[in-house]
Amino acid sequence: RKEVEQDPGPFNVPEGATVAFNCTYSNSASQSFFWYRQDCRKEPKLLMSVYSSGNEDGRFTAQLNRASQYISLLIRDSKLSDSATYLCVVTYNNNDMRFGAGTRLTVKP
């Protein structure tokens, strides 16, 4: 079983839609959580950190449920420019970052 699991998708949604991605992790000692975004043939870039209380950045909302070992990312009012692969990342001991395989999103006009 992978340590960080994501639904690979692809998720195909129309512009303006709301879409949610889920991620589960297996190690309860996980300390930090992130969502990264990766465009095709490009490097990953930090989208947002995920805090226990949940956090929001514009159209993006991230939630963490430590009891269920579950992270989510909600994108509201999807834009064409949101099309990318979204990577769930879990950190164990400051340096051991484990990446999910990513969820691919395509937003269509």
Next chain:
Amino acid sequence: NAGVTQTPKFRVLKTGQSMTLLCAQDMNHEYMYWYRQDPGMGLRLIHYSVGEGTTAKGEVPDGYNVSRLKKQNFLLGLESAAPSQTSVYFCASRKGAGTDTQYFGPGTRLTVL
């Protein structure tokens, strides 16, 4: 301020050949990392360094060696390349521990025939 740069961008090797991938960062970051990314696998950590002169193994270190002789550079070596090492290699750096952002280089696409 170039951020994180990687050379080369592309390379094709024959089985058994050796090569070194160079990562450079100009942000004075202490921590540097080497990852590989394969389809359906996500990024996997090969080796990392928490400061000049230090290195440590990650999740998939076999077949690779690293060196951090200067703070700004982190080298990844393949002594005897194998087809299983065909992958996209990403270098990343981060200021310190904790929740600091990791900044990634543009990647090196390596094919081993």
